[in-house]
Amino acid sequence: MPTVTIDKQVIECQKGDNLRNVLLDAGAPLYNGFAKQIHCRGLGTCGTCSIEIEGQVTPMTRVEKWRLSFPPHEIELGLRLACQCRVEGNLVLVKHSGMWGQRREVSES
Numbered sequence: 001m002p003t004v005t006i007d008k009q010v011i012e013c014q015k016g017d018n019l020r021n022v023l024l025d026a027g028a029p030l031y032n033g034f035a036k037q038i039h040c041r042g043l044g045t046c047g048t049c050s051i052e053i054e055g056q057v058t059p060m061t062r063v064e065k066w067r068l069s070f071p072p073h074e075i076e077l078g079l080r081l082a083c084q085c086r087v088e089g090n091l092v093l094v095k096h097s098g099m100w101g102q103r104r105e106v107s108e109s
């Protein structure tokens with residue numbers, strides 16, 4: 001059974017589960033600020049469920065690739081849309097700041 005770790009919270013789920021649903025069901029922080037009220041409910045069009053993922057999930061969907069290709073996202077930053085990902089193995093997640101979760105804090109190391 002895969003685990004999803006975010007902010008020291010460890011969530012167990014099934015392989016193939018939708019990552020957005022896993023996080024929301026566990027009360028984990030997926031949306032920032034105003035995005036908690038206004039988002040596309042998993043259609044892949046708003047971009048506010050973006051998250052940094054370490055671990056294996058399903059390949060990027062067409063709509064995910066499209067949404068991450070324009071501001072405030074930059075596809076080169078490697079974020080994923082939780083609503084478009086299915087869990088394939090153990091994951092470690094980082095939710096970045098900004099309404100779209102687009103800001104990647106600069107490491108001081």
Ligand code: FES
Pocket residue numbers: 039040041042043044045046047048049050067081082083084
């Ligand atoms: S919830 Fe809108 S893109 Fe994922």
